[in-house]
Amino acid sequence: xxxxxxxxxxxxxxxxxxxxxxxxxxxxxxxxxxxxxxxxxxxxxxxxxxxxxxxxxxxxxxxxxxxxxxxxxxxxxxxxxx
Amino acid sequence: xxxxxxxxxxxxxxxxxxxxxxxxxxxxxxxxxxxxxxxxxxxxxxxxxxxxxxxxxxxxxxxxxxxxxxxxxxxxxxxxxxxxxxxxxxxxxxxxxxxxxxxxxxxxxxxxxxxxxxxxxxxxxxxxxxxxxxxxxxxxxxxxxxxxxxxxxxxxxxxxxxxxxxxxxxxxxxxxxxxxxxxxxxxxxxxxxxxxxxxxxxxxxxxxxxxxxxxxxxxxxxxxxxxx
Numbered sequence: 387x388x389x390x391x392x393x394x395x396x397x398x399x400x401x402x403x404x405x406x407x408x409x410x411x412x413x414x415x416x417x418x419x420x421x422x423x424x425x426x427x428x429x430x431x432x433x434x435x436x437x438x439x440x441x442x443x444x445x446x447x448x449x450x451x452x453x454x455x456x457x458x459x460x461x462x463x464x465x466x467x468x
Numbered sequence: 469x470x471x472x473x474x475x476x477x478x479x480x481x482x483x484x485x486x487x488x489x490x491x492x493x494x495x496x497x498x499x500x501x502x503x504x505x506x507x508x509x510x511x512x513x514x515x516x517x518x519x520x521x522x523x524x525x526x527x528x529x530x531x532x533x534x535x536x537x538x539x540x541x542x543x544x545x546x547x548x549x550x551x552x553x554x555x556x557x558x559x560x561x562x563x564x565x566x567x568x569x570x571x572x573x574x575x576x577x578x579x580x581x582x583x584x585x586x587x588x589x590x591x592x593x594x595x596x597x598x599x600x601x602x603x604x605x606x607x608x609x610x611x612x613x614x615x616x617x618x619x620x621x622x623x624x625x626x627x628x629x630x631x632x633x634x635x636x637x638x639x640x641x642x643x644x645x646x647x648x649x650x651x652x653x654x655x656x657x658x659x660x661x662x663x664x665x666x667x668x669x670x671x672x673x674x675x676x677x678x679x680x681x682x683x684x685x686x687x688x689x690x691x692x693x694x695x696x
Binding site: 396397399400403404406407408426427428445446448449450451452453454455456457458460 | 522533
């Protein structure tokens with residue numbers, strides 16, 4: 387397995403799904419993809435509030451961030467601090 | 469407590485915003501149920517076609533996002549404890565109720581992943597495992613150790629006697645080659661159990677290697693399962 391190729395395709399898949407979930411304009415999608423490819427997913431979600439998006443776009447990204455965080459939290463709780 | 473309430477509220481708003489499911493519907497359901505069931509079993513809210521599609525996309529995104537995030541956090545994925553490997557594989561297989569999957573992580577001598585392969589995908593309660601395929605991949609990757617993983621779509625994380633027997637068969641094949649099975653992780657819902665941690669992981673060869681395909685059936689009755 388070529389790890390680099392695999393990771394790249396995973397990243398592409400995540401971005402594609404993320405765009406489908408967020409339903410952003412094509413222009414914003416391209417910006418989001420470019421930012422994530424540069425800074426990574428975690429930094430994007432940590433820093434999007436300071437980036438140049440419309441309030442509606444920010445609301446959608448914020449909503450996704452909250453769902454991801456809540457879901458991660460629920461997994462931690464279900465694992466009972468294992 | 470306040471933080472938890474805030475978390476739940478944010479989750480509701482997020483779900484509403486991204487899927488279009490009305491807030492009152494989400495909140496009413498969550499009054500008496502685990503709100504995360506909405507993601508796992510979207511039909512509980514009787515969503516329309518578009519809302520269902522959005523939830524499915526969201527689920528798919530979360531699963532792939534978690535895997536990628538883990539991989540980005542660790543350049544080289546190594547397992548130093550059953551907890552680490554359990555959490556890793558719970559991210560990959562957690563919440564999968566549609567079918568049973570059997571994965572093998574081929575590891576080097578420091579227990580870093582060389583390759584991770586889905587060996588088989590079955591139905592909700594049965595899958596076939598082909599030891600010959602695992603052997604071919606282990607040799608091709610020059611693996612020192614193997615880590616076995618499968619999910620129980622029914623949600624139980626208890627290792628059945630059959631799970632232990634299957635692990636024994638794989639140990640019988642690999643032990644003579646000096647390739648160790650270091651654990652067998654079982655994922656149920658978003659939880660996991662580790663045979664190594666629970667002291668039920670077979671470690672020595674017990675009989676001659678048998679390369680015939682293994683039919684794995686999820687045992688649903690708890691009395692037939694091994695208590696961990």
